[in-house]
Amino acid sequence: MAARDHHQRDVVVSSDEESTTEQLRRGPWTVEEDVLLVNYIAAHGEGRWNALARCAGLRRTGKSCRLRWLNYLRPDLRRGNMTAQEQLLILELHSRWGNRWSKIAQHLPGRTDNEIKNYWRTRVQKHARQLNCDVNSQRFKDLMRYIWMPRLIERIGGGSSGDGGVAELMSSSSSCHCAAAASSSSSASTDGTQQQLVPTPLPPPPALASAPYGNDDDTAAAAAMWTWDTAVCQQPPQQHVDCYQPTTTTTCNSWSDESLLGLSAPSGVVYADDMGMGMGMGVPDLGDTTMWGAGADDLWYTQIMGL
DNA sequence: AACTGACTCAACCGCGCATAC
DNA sequence: AGTATGCGCGGTTGAGTCAGT
Numbered sequence: 001m002a003a004r005d006h007h008q009r010d011v012v013v014s015s016d017e018e019s020t021t022e023q024l025r026r027g028p029w030t031v032e033e034d035v036l037l038v039n040y041i042a043a044h045g046e047g048r049w050n051a052l053a054r055c056a057g058l059r060r061t062g063k064s065c066r067l068r069w070l071n072y073l074r075p076d077l078r079r080g081n082m083t084a085q086e087q088l089l090i091l092e093l094h095s096r097w098g099n100r101w102s103k104i105a106q107h108l109p110g111r112t113d114n115e116i117k118n119y120w121r122t123r124v125q126k127h128a129r130q131l132n133c134d135v136n137s138q139r140f141k142d143l144m145r146y147i148w149m150p151r152l153i154e155r156i157g158g159g160s161s162g163d164g165g166v167a168e169l170m171s172s173s174s175s176c177h178c179a180a181a182a183s184s185s186s187s188a189s190t191d192g193t194q195q196q197l198v199p200t201p202l203p204p205p206p207a208l209a210s211a212p213y214g215n216d217d218d219t220a221a222a223a224a225m226w227t228w229d230t231a232v233c234q235q236p237p238q239q240h241v242d243c244y245q246p247t248t249t250t251t252c253n254s255w256s257d258e259s260l261l262g263l264s265a266p267s268g269v270v271y272a273d274d275m276g277m278g279m280g281m282g283v284p285d286l287g288d289t290t291m292w293g294a295g296a297d298d299l300w301y302t303q304i305m306g307l
Numbered sequence: 308a309a310c311t312g313a314c315t316c317a318a319c320c321g322c323g324c325a326t327a328c
Numbered sequence: 329a330g331t332a333t334g335c336g337c338g339g340t341t342g343a344g345t346c347a348g349t
Contacts, residue, residue: 027318028317029318049333049335050332050334062334063320063334064318066334066335067318068317068318072317102335102337113336114316114317117339118316121338121339122314122315311348311349312346312347312349313348314344314345314347315344315345315346316344317342318341318342319339319341319342320338320339320341321339322337322338323335324334324337325336326334327333328330328331328332328333
């Protein structure tokens with residue numbers, strides 16, 4: 001931020017939103033402004049942002065002060081990349097609530113709605129674009145639900161720290177029955193007691209349960225995914241659900257890169273990249289770390305997704 | 308090393324809704 | 329009831345950064 005502050009514009013603008021006739025600043029915040037804002041809030045608390053801006057001596061709109069505080073200066077903000085748990089939560093909660101960023105942010109302590117929105121727009125939507133499908137399409141939702149999310153769950157399960165919040169949320173989720181088991185074997189319930197999370201079977205994907213598949217692209221894509229998925233797990237559908245519960249049974253090893261690479265799927269196999277979001281593939285003659293975005297991935301998707 | 312294009316993310320705007328006055 | 333204010337959201341901007349050539 002220092003570099004940005006160094007080069008910052010000293011933009012002054014008249015706000016049509018504020019009642020004051022005073023010239024208001026906009027653009028990047030200076031350290032001095034940050035100090036003013038932090039000190040004032042420490043002394044008087046937040047809220048009443050327009051009055052706060054005036055009383056704190058900030059030539060900023062109340063809206064700008066609020067944004068700066070909530071998105072950057074709040075002491076409880078988390079910094080750094082989204083963890084697998086957070087990514088999983090975002091995917092899960094977005095599938096439940098859509099673009100209710102602030103509501104989603106309430107379940108990710110230290111993360112702001114703006115940060116989550118940026119994450120969604122830059123990371124998730126990017127993959128949708130690369131898949132040449134709409135982020136709201138059933139095809140893309142199936143991808144998230146049946147590949148990315150299980151992969152994230154695997155990563156969480158393989159990690160040392162279980163996230164109780166994730167487990168609790170997932171345990172009540174109707175769309176990802178596996179996460180509770182994957183994340184942790186127990187979770188703190190709202191009354192503070194430890195709640196045992198019982199793995200629940202994941203039913204076949206709704207779009208896949210009603211065979212035969214029509215010509216709808218999304219359904220066809222899901223069908224292709226299901227076909228591949230079953231092949232990868234080499235399990236009849238009823239047992240196949242275990243593949244989404246990496247920490248509960250050994251069949252879940254099908255999701256490890258090594259196991260995936262060991263299978264002879266028609267044109268390769270898929271796994272999420274290190275971010276847990278990007279799709280990669282393991283094809284013997286292409287190497288096993290081909291990252292999403294490479295031409296080979298497009299080829300693979302063309303085949304798998306029936307594009 | 309220099310250039311370039313893609314990407315990231317803080318910050319902004321406009322709008323709509325809810326609440327307070 | 330009308331107005332002001334607070335808040336949330338979608339969309340956008342632009343400087344800095346990174347990766348590829």
